[in-house]
Amino acid sequence: MFEFISEKLGKAFGALGGKALLTEADVDAALRELRVGLLEADVALPAIKHLVGLVRERAVGEAVLKGVNPGQQVVKIVYDAMVELLGGQERGTRNEERGGLDLRAVPPAVILMAGLQGGGKTTTAGKLAKWLKETQGKSVYLASLDVYRPAAIEQLSVLAGKVGVEVLESDSTDVMARAKAALAAAKKASADVLILDTAGRLTLDDEMMAELVKVRDLAKPVATLLVADGQTGQVAVEVAKGFHEALGRKERGTRNEERGSGGLTGLVLTRMDGDARGGAALSMRFVTGVPIYFLGLGEGIAAFEVFRPESLAGRILGQGDVVSLVEKVQAAAKEEDAQAMEKKLLSGQKLDFNDMKKQFVMMKKMGGMAGMLEMLPGMGAIKSKIDASKLDDKVMLRQVAVIDSMTKAERRNPLLLNARRRMRIAKGAGVTVQDVNKLVKMQEQMNKVAKMMRSGGLAQLIGRK
Ligand SMILES: Nc1nc2c(ncn2[C@@H]2O[C@H](COP(=O)(O)OP(=O)(O)O)[C@@H](O)[C@H]2O)c(=O)[nH]1
Ligand SMILES: [Mg+2]
Structure with missing residues (x-):
């Protein structure tokens, strides 16, 4: 579906193939192609700038890994940046099984569907009802507030019948009256979730927004989802911005904090089954800052899936196997790092602050101090005596900050650290001079221990000699 961008990138990166180093010129040439590819895929300019900037910063001067070109x-690097831009950093915080939706509320939890006419709101309301019912075990109630198109209400009723959920039966043509009736009926039916389908216009207009805000204020939804056509390019940005601002702005200052009154909470992109270039996804996510929850992949009611940043980024790039290859090589390089340190230790070379930082970073990756303790054999007995959670990882992060504030020379040669330099470093890292002193002491001890180990004093070290 996104062959477009991947083709462009393929060409650009093909030209890079075989080189031994990521020089600035190489990266810039590739980035020019990336920029063109993204532009042609209708990604909005601010999003392109952000992405290209991120990639450039990370790619230039990057040490080339063995085993990949x-x-x-x-x-x-592009893939990682895209995943991030698409919301990958939220992984772990939002429950992906639940599509990221947080439906905790006094039932019924209201989901408000918003968007232009023809964006796919009604279809998506039906798909979402099916998904909530079948994968989340929720009882769902559907209600249409689209009184402007005679067939719209009927369309939702048909969908409700297909999914097997209840739907508001009312002849009222008053939007607010329908909304009130829907809330009451869903409550009476003890529904977990009430999905409100709304009317759209062909373009953004004030009347539509005013009506949406009124409904939103009445229904206090846990989620306000913008349903938008994923095949639109630059227009998508205007639409997303328009809804996000209109929904957020009206309430600022009054009850901004209250749930359901702060703009859009999520996006659903429809028609991702067509020849969508993926640009809309990147752009809308970038301008609104709200997560993409679901993708619509066809007209059928089951053509619907939970959005995954990794999967979309992979499809945009069309280079999934390359990504996993580089990931493997990166893991191996870390292993090599560890071995290099061991070698340095045994050879009698002094360990400097660079080595120390590597250690800290490695420890962090292994789950911090508490995680390390878990892994050590025989720690079970001791563990009860130490509250591992008190071994604060923050201390470790502060130590890394201290090392980061040192110059390259200082990192290599701890002896350079006179009082004046220590003061400067403390200031740079936002810590006290005592903190810096502690780290220097630690570094000295580390080398003392290393020396003892080398001289076969391991037994002595643990008190057997
Ligand atoms: N191919 C495709 N068509 C879709 C998708 N979602 C909705 N549609 C179609 O788009 C048209 C408009 O959808 P509708 O739900 O009525 O839009 P609404 O005006 O926002 O309520 C209908 O013909 C749907 O079948 C999708 O994910 N893929
Ligand atoms: Mg509709």
Whole structure:
């Protein structure tokens, strides 16, 4: 579906192939192609700037990994940046099984569907009802507030019949009266979730927004989803911005904090089954900052899936195998790092602050201090005596900050650290001079221990000699 961008990138990175280093010129040439590819895929300019900037910053001067070519490595960097832009950093915080929706509320939890006419609101309301019912075990109640098109209410009723959920039966043509009736009926039916389908216009207009805000204020939805056509390009940005601002702005200052009154909470992109270039997804997510929850992949009621940043980024790039190859190589390189440190230790070279930082970073990856303790054999007995959670990882992060504030020379040669330098470093890292002193002491001890180990004093170290 996104062959477009991947083709462009393929060409650009193909040109990088075979080089041994990621030089600035290489990266810039590839980024020019990336920029063109994204532009042609209708990604909005601010999003392109952000993405290209991110990739450039990370790619230039990057040490080339053994086992991949520089082009492949840049693909991975682009992929990571895209995943991030699409909301990958939220992984772990939002429950993906639940599509990221947080439906905790006094039932019924209201989901408000918003968007232009023809964007896919009604279809998506039906798809979402089916998904909530079948994968989340929720009882769902549907209600149409689209009184402007005679067939709209009927369309939702048909969908409700297909899914097997209840739907508001009312002849009222008053939007607010219908909304009130829907809330009451859903409550009476003990529905977990009430999905409100709304009317759209062909373009953004004030009347539509005013009506939407009124409904929103009445229904206090846990989620206000913008349903938008994923095949639209630059227009998508205007639409997303328009809804987000109109929904957020009206309430600022009054009850901004209250749930359901702060703009859009999520996006659903429809028609991602067509020849969508993926640009809309990147752009809308970038301008609104709200997550994409679901994708619509066809007209059928089951053509619906939970949005995954990794999967979309992979499809945009069309380079899934390259990404996993680079990931494997990166893991191996870390292993090599560890071995290099061991070698340095045994050879009698002094460990400097660079080594120390590597250690800290490695420890962090292994789950911090508490995680490390878990892994050590025989720690069970001792663990009860130490509250592992008190071994604060924040301390470790502060130590890394101290090392980051050192110059390259200082990191290599701890002896340079006189009082004046220590003061400067403390200031740079936002810590006290005592903190810096502690780290220097730690570094000295580390080398003392290393020396003892080398001289076969391990037994002595643990008190057997
Ligand atoms: N191919 C495709 N068509 C869709 C998708 N979602 C909705 N549609 C179609 O788009 C048209 C408008 O959808 P509708 O739900 O009525 O839009 P609404 O005006 O926002 O309520 C209908 O013909 C739907 O079948 C999708 O994910 N893929
Ligand atoms: Mg509709």
